[in-house]
Amino acid sequence: AQSVTQPDIHITVSEGASLELRCNYSYGATPYLFWYVQSPGQGLQLLLKYFSGDTLVQGIKGFEAEFKRSQSSFNLRKPSVHWSDAAEYFCAVGGGILTGGGNKLTFGTGTQLKVEL
Amino acid sequence: DSGVTQTPKHLITATGQRVTLRCSPRSGDLSVYWYQQSLDQGLQFLIQYYNGEERAKGNILERFSAQQFPDLHSELNLSSLELGDSALYFCASSGRQASTLGSTDTQYFGPGTRLTVL
Numbered sequence: 001a002q003s004v005t006q007p008d009i010h011i012t013v014s015e016g017a018s019l020e021l022r023c024n025y026s027y028g029a030t031p032y033l034f035w036y037v038q039s040p041g042q043g044l045q046l047l048l049k050y051f052s053g054d055t056l057v058q059g060i061k062g063f064e065a066e067f068k069r070s071q072s073s074f075n076l077r078k079p080s081v082h083w084s085d086a087a088e089y090f091c092a093v094g095g096g097i098l099t100g101g102g103n104k105l106t107f108g109t110g111t112q113l114k115v116e117l
Numbered sequence: 118d119s120g121v122t123q124t125p126k127h128l129i130t131a132t133g134q135r136v137t138l139r140c141s142p143r144s145g146d147l148s149v150y151w152y153q154q155s156l157d158q159g160l161q162f163l164i165q166y167y168n169g170e171e172r173a174k175g176n177i178l179e180r181f182s183a184q185q186f187p188d189l190h191s192e193l194n195l196s197s198l199e200l201g202d203s204a205l206y207f208c209a210s211s212g213r214q215a216s217t218l219g220s221t222d223t224q225y226f227g228p229g230t231r232l233t234v235l
Contacts, residue, residue: 043121107160
């Protein structure tokens with residue numbers, strides 16, 4: 001069964017500092033990986049996704065993530081955090097065609113990011 | 118704005134009641150997914166429909182059912198509601214082309230319906 005682990009429940013960074021949010025996945029084949037962000041009272045917005053190819057993917061709002069197959073990780077990074085980045089971040093894995101015709105996403109428990117001014 | 122709409126935004130009801138949540142996918146998307154987000158369970162996949170047919174099922178209770186209509190909008194029906202059903206229910210859509218089914222679909226989420234069961 002596919003699973004996602006986000007080991008950090010809360011992270012606090014100062015505005016302008018760099019950020020790395022950790023994500024580890026378990027999946028039997030090549031995973032499709034996603035990062036979503038949820039602001040208070042809002043839905044889930046897609047930040048970036050990895051399907052294949054270049055293991056470093058760029059997303060919106062200056063975020064990037066690196067797929068490391070050997071470590072089963074897909075960590076999210078941003079070189080300089082802005083106060084508006086405060087939100088909850090979810091890593092997700094999807095199975096694509098290997099899920100028997102379905103395409104469900106399995107989410108991690110999320111990391112709540114707080115930005116100190 | 119993802120292009121996925123959900124109504125109502127908030128719903129307050131009593132235990133034992135039945136409610137219907139509605140989702141309109143992005144224009145042209147054929148797949149609709151339902152997810153539940155609660156404090157104790159996190160974000161969990163409930164069910165997927167593709168072009169009117171059930172495609173995949175997750176941890177969906179028997180008291181819950183869904184359907185996708187010919188115009189591709191979807192409804193999630195929750196019955197015999199319990200306090201523990203209080204949660205945020207998200208709809209997502211994907212797959213503007215039939216050939217993308219089950220492949221590298223990217224799911225776009227609606228704003229959610231917050232259900233409170235009193």
